Amino acid sequence: MSQPQHPLAWLAWLALAFSAALTTRNPLYLMLILLALVVVYQTTPTRTQTSGAWSSFIRLGIFFGVIGVGFDTLTAHIGDTVLFWLPADWPIIGGRITLEAVIHGLTGVIQLACLLVAGAVFSQTLDAALLLRFVPPAFYHSGLVLTIGLAFIPQTVLAFQEIRDAQRIRGHQFRAARDWLPLVGPLLTTGLERAVQLAESMEARGLGYSAASGQGARGNIQAGWPTQLGLLLGGLGLSFALFGLGYWGRAWWNLALGLVGAGILLWTLRRLMPGSQRTRYRRVVWGRADQLLATLSLLGLLGLMGILLTRPLDLFYTPYPRLTWPSFEVWLGVAYLLLLLPMLVQGSKQHDRV
Amino acid sequence: MREKFFEFVQQVAQGLALDYKSSVSLIGWYIGLCASAGHNRTLDDKSSASRTWRCSHASRIGWLVVVVGLACLALPANAQPRDNRVGLVVQFGNEAVVTGCYAYTPGMTGLDLLRRAGLETAIEYQSIGALVCRIGAPTIGADGCDYPREDCLCQARTLPWRYWAYWRLEGDSWVYADRSLSGRTLQPGDVDGWAWGIGTTDFGAKPPRLTFDNICPAPTQTPSPVPTSAPPVLPTATATEPPTRTPTASATVTLSPTPPPSWTPTVPPTDTRVVTSALTPGVIPSPALTPFPTSSPLAEPGQFTPTRIPTASPVIVSPTLPIATPSHTPGPTLRPALTAPLVAGQSVTPTLAPPGVSPTSTPTQPTTTTPTSQASVARVDLTRLTPVVEGGGSTGVSQTPPLSYAFFVVLIAGLLVYLLGRRRGVG
Numbered sequence: 001m002s003q004p005q006h007p008l009a010w011l012a013w014l015a016l017a018f019s020a021a022l023t024t025r026n027p028l029y030l031m032l033i034l035l036a037l038v039v040v041y042q043t044t045p046t047r048t049q050t051s052g053a054w055s056s057f058i059r060l061g062i063f064f065g066v067i068g069v070g071f072d073t074l075t076a077h078i079g080d081t082v083l084f085w086l087p088a089d090w091p092i093i094g095g096r097i098t099l100e101a102v103i104h105g106l107t108g109v110i111q112l113a114c115l116l117v118a119g120a121v122f123s124q125t126l127d128a129a130l131l132l133r134f135v136p137p138a139f140y141h142s143g144l145v146l147t148i149g150l151a152f153i154p155q156t157v158l159a160f161q162e163i164r165d166a167q168r169i170r171g172h173q174f175r176a177a178r179d180w181l182p183l184v185g186p187l188l189t190t191g192l193e194r195a196v197q198l199a200e201s202m203e204a205r206g207l208g209y210s211a212a213s214g215q216g217a218r219g220n221i222q223a224g225w226p227t228q229l230g231l232l233l234g235g236l237g238l239s240f241a242l243f244g245l246g247y248w249g250r251a252w253w254n255l256a257l258g259l260v261g262a263g264i265l266l267w268t269l270r271r272l273m274p275g276s277q278r279t280r281y282r283r284v285v286w287g288r289a290d291q292l293l294a295t296l297s298l299l300g301l302l303g304l305m306g307i308l309l310t311r312p313l314d315l316f317y318t319p320y321p322r323l324t325w326p327s328f329e330v331w332l333g334v335a336y337l338l339l340l341l342p343m344l345v346q347g348s349k350q351h352d353r354v
Numbered sequence: 355m356r357e358k359f360f361e362f363v364q365q366v367a368q369g370l371a372l373d374y375k376s377s378v379s380l381i382g383w384y385i386g387l388c389a390s391a392g393h394n395r396t397l398d399d400k401s402s403a404s405r406t407w408r409c410s411h412a413s414r415i416g417w418l419v420v421v422v423g424l425a426c427l428a429l430p431a432n433a434q435p436r437d438n439r440v441g442l443v444v445q446f447g448n449e450a451v452v453t454g455c456y457a458y459t460p461g462m463t464g465l466d467l468l469r470r471a472g473l474e475t476a477i478e479y480q481s482i483g484a485l486v487c488r489i490g491a492p493t494i495g496a497d498g499c500d501y502p503r504e505d506c507l508c509q510a511r512t513l514p515w516r517y518w519a520y521w522r523l524e525g526d527s528w529v530y531a532d533r534s535l536s537g538r539t540l541q542p543g544d545v546d547g548w549a550w551g552i553g554t555t556d557f558g559a560k561p562p563r564l565t566f567d568n569i570c571p572a573p574t575q576t577p578s579p580v581p582t583s584a585p586p587v588l589p590t591a592t593a594t595e596p597p598t599r600t601p602t603a604s605a606t607v608t609l610s611p612t613p614p615p616s617w618t619p620t621v622p623p624t625d626t627r628v629v630t631s632a633l634t635p636g637v638i639p640s641p642a643l644t645p646f647p648t649s650s651p652l653a654e655p656g657q658f659t660p661t662r663i664p665t666a667s668p669v670i671v672s673p674t675l676p677i678a679t680p681s682h683t684p685g686p687t688l689r690p691a692l693t694a695p696l697v698a699g700q701s702v703t704p705t706l707a708p709p710g711v712s713p714t715s716t717p718t719q720p721t722t723t724t725p726t727s728q729a730s731v732a733r734v735d736l737t738r739l740t741p742v743v744e745g746g747g748s749t750g751v752s753q754t755p756p757l758s759y760a761f762f763v764v765l766i767a768g769l770l771v772y773l774l775g776r777r778r779g780v781g
Contacts (some may be wrong), residue, residue, distance in 0.1 A: 028762055032762070032765060032766065035766060035769040035770065035773075036769065038773065039769055039772060039773055041775070042773060042777075056681065059644075071481075072481050075481065075482075076479075076480075076482075076483070076536070077463065077536060077537065078465060078479055078483075078484060078536045085461060088539050089460060094539075095461065095463070095539060098459055103482065105481075108481075113772075206490060246511065246512070247512065247513045248512060248513065258522050280644060301635075312502055312503060313502065313503065316502045318479050320477075320479035320484075321465075321469065321477075321479070325754075327754040328754050328758045328759055328761075328762045329754075329759050330757075330758050330760065331760065333762055333765055337765070
């Protein structure tokens with residue numbers, strides 16, 4: 001069976017991975033999820049240039065997560081297992097320092113690591129350009145900007161590694177905090193240069209230019225009072241409906257107002273950005289592996305939602321106020337192994353990570 | 355006036371002492387950091403040995419000041435404790451009020467106080483603090499949301515918002531808490547208040563007006579127990595009324611696991627709205643009253659339960675007071691039902707005071723009390739009386755069978771072996 005490569009199939013898997021990691025704080029389940037994601041990360045072939053930067057990005061994320069553990073430990077003065085006391089006069093950190101807070105912080109780090117590894121798998125498997133194909137024409141420009149934004153982090157990490165290596169070749173040693181100054185300056189300059197180049201290239205390719213009207217984006221916005229009125233009414237309706245959710249709840253007229261507002265807004269946006277018809281030389285094929293990955297991922301997602309609705313206590317865990325051993329359901333542990341699907345459904349491997 | 359002035363002077367003095375310590379600490383940090391930076395810079399510059407020596411010593415002195423400053427900051431404040439107790443007031447949605455007085459322990463937070471009360475609570479714990487979802491008490495009921503089965507603020511998502519508002523008592527008025535209950539460190543004499551009801555983002559339902567003395571009465575009189583085996587009977591006519599539950603009724607239940615060693619056997623005639631320690635030790639053997647079920651799972655012999663009293667006016671039940679046992683039961687026991695209209699063993703004097711009467715006044719009808727024998731005296735230990743049911747799944751013992759954990763270990767080991775084998779294969 002060929003390996004899954006359709007963005008929609010991978011999106012379904014990513015939704016399952018994110019949901020699995022975000023719906024529980026049970027450290028046993030989180031460890032299982034993390035290990036499964038690491039296995040997928042190690043076994044899926046890399047297709048993008050920036051995939052190598054993700055390992056550094058994961059390390060950076062875990063580093064900040066560990067800082068979060070310290071923050072949790074020092075600021076959450078909850079729990080019965082007191083490790084030591086800080087004077088109560090000390091602002092914010094004064095009070096009891098508990099083992100429960102440490103465990104709570106550590107589960108947060110595992111959760112963060114799960115999200116990062118899942119993002120890394122998705123990023124290394126799918127090219128951003130491939131994702132952009134599936135954005136509706138009306139939102140093409142928004143999708144493009146989002147894609148550039150998503151690609152910014154790995155590109156910055158790559159630039160960081162290159163500059164650091166270049167400085168090391170020149171004999172620079174990174175020992176103290178001030179030694180990182182020669183690295184930050186070039187990194188900032190490189191980022192600005194890249195941004196200018198990107199803007200020029202996008203301008204050269206006619207971003208925001210509408211072939212139908214023969215005008216640029218500026219001309220589209222001045223497309224007449226119906227469009228402006230639609231934007232105003234749709235935005236107001238949607239805003240009032242969202243705002244009203246906190247006051248009136250799910251009242252039928254509130255939901256109707258939201259739906260009408262969203263409809264008007266979508267219609268206006270479609271009218272504003274008609275998009276252009278694009279033809280593809282290479283078409284993305286929806287293969288059997290994609291079908292299997294998407295189906296099982298969606299089934300897993302539905303099952304997870306069902307557990308949340310019917311048996312939320314199975315996923316629930318908190319170390320507060322007194323540390324207890326987390327529960328573990330065998331069937332749930334097996335269900336989390338669905339995250340190994342990309343590894344299971346793929347057949348031949350193009351090239352492995354070293 | 356004079357006392358208030360001295361109190362003000364004392365507070366200013368305490369504030370200055372704290373500021374002094376903070377200033378010393380901050381100066382210490384500053385000098386230490388500056389000296390440390392200068393020391394590093396001089397070490398790079400090897401040309402001047404004397405400068406290195408000076409900076410090295412400056413660094414040491416700076417860090418010494420840091421340590422001294424931190425030690426100063428760590429010193430406890432010179433506060434004179436008003437009373438080595440803290441109080442708790444909980445007002446439920448049906449206007450039933452529970453008050454409690456507890457021994458103060460250093461570092462005690464509002465969360466500790468609420469948990470110590472032994473009330474049934476559901477609390478959502480977050481890194482930024484704890485959030486009370488539900489509070490319940492036996493015979494009164496529970497208000498709030500059954501976290502984690504449902505959203506902690508399930509009744510505050512749509513108008514009107516209902517939630518447990520957190521207050522602290524300052525003087526004789528309630529101040530809406532600006533910190534989480536886990537972030538509030540109590541001092542001796544502090545009183546925390548909880549009230550369920552309609553509120554906004556910056557204001558909520560307010561507990562009844564009480565003072566610290568109402569909640570934690572000073573020990574005034576030590577009763578001399580009368581050695582008698584016969585259960586004393588309190589001839590109070592009002593207590594023999596059928597326990598019809600009036601929706602507008604409110605009851606105050608005083609809960610005190612560490613009660614003062616004395617109680618007031620006789621209530622002076624006043625028009626008090628809330629009276630603490632005004633209860634009589636006695637049992638009214640009225641058939642209209644609901645007897646305690648002796649097979650209650652929460653009950654222990656010789657214990658008493660806070661109950662809700664059906665009355666048209668606020669009254670108080672003080673479980674800190676000794677009560678007598680019914681003749682046919684070995685001792686008063688708990689009534690687990692949350693909606694029980696009334697319990698036996700009450701010795702309550704309903705008052706007809708209008709709302710808003712000063713809490714310092716006393717009931718209109720005197721209540722004669724009969725001291726009982728020491729054997730029949732029951733004092734409430736809430737930590738034993740009611741199980742602390744806390745939301746969060748932390749029941750203390752995991753229900754997972756060991757085989758499940760073994761399966762977890764097998765899963766983890768399998769994945770790890772696969773990863774390691776793959777790495778070796780790639781290598």
